[in-house]
Structure formats: C-alpha cells, structure tokens
Amino acid sequence: MKLDIDRNVCDGHGMCAQSAPDYVRLDDDGEPVVIQDEVPAEVPPAVDLALRACPVSAVHLD
Template identity: 45%
Template sequence: MKIFADRAVCEGHGMCEALAPDVFRVGDDGIVVPLADPVSASGRALIELAVDSCPVQALRLG
C-alpha cells in the first residue's frame, strides 16, 4: 500500500504526524511528507486512522 499526500491541499495541521510520527512528518514549510512507503499490512490500521483524521483530506492510500 502506498501513501499519497496532496501537497496543494495540505494545511499542516499535523494530525497525521501526531498519530503516526514514524510515517508522517510536517516539514518546515508546513506541508506533510510521508516517510514510510509502502505501508506494511501490520501498520495499516494506524495509517488508515491517520489518513481518515486529516481535516482537509490531503491524504489517501493506494
């Protein structure tokens, strides 16, 4: 599974980073960067929670 981050939509709220700091990082520019890709099956539930928690829906899984 791959993580897609829409950098044009991201507002840097950091919900994803707060839930999964090993997978997401909000950079100095205030935009999210996925750190771990592809996502393993064992980490899927946490990643799905982080994606679903994005207030602007800037993240998706593929």
Template identity: 45%
Template structure:
C-alpha cells in the same frame, strides 16, 4: 499499499503526524513529509488513522 499525499490540499495541521509518527512528519517549514509511502499490514491501522483525522482530506491509501 501506499500513502498518497495531495500536497495542494495539505494545510500542515499535523493531526496525521500525531496519528502515525512513524510514517510521516512535519518538516521545519510545516510541510508534511511522508517517510515511507509503502506501508505494511502492521502499519495499516496507523495509516488509516492518519487519513481519517486529516481535516482537508489530503491523504489516502491506495
């Protein structure tokens, strides 16, 4: 499984970073950076939480 970011939709709210800080972060310019696209089963709950809290639906898991 992997986390996919639709960069065009992302507005840099940072809610996903709060939900999954081990998987993603906002850089100094407020742009979301996915630290690891490939996720393990152990990381799936955090990744799903990040997807759910995004107010512009810029994240998905494939």
C-alpha cells in the same frame, strides 16, 4: 499500497504526523513529509487514523 499526501489540498494541520509518526513527519516549515510510503495490505491502525483524522482529506492510499 502507497501512502500519499496531496500537497495541493493539505493545509498543514499536522494530524497525519501526530497520528502516524512512523510514516509521516513535519518538515521545518510544518509541511508533512511521507517518510515511509509502503503500507501493508492490512493497514496499520496509525495509518488508518491518519487517513480519518485529516480535516481536508489530503492523506490517501494508492
């Protein structure tokens, strides 16, 4: 599976980067950048938290 952040939906709250720092970081403008998009079939707890923590549901697994 691949981790993706819908930049059209994202409001830059940063919950994804806080929840899953091995997968997402914030750039200099505070926008999230996926740094590890490959997610194992058994989704790591940090990624699951990032999916649930996003207040605008911009974080997705495809």
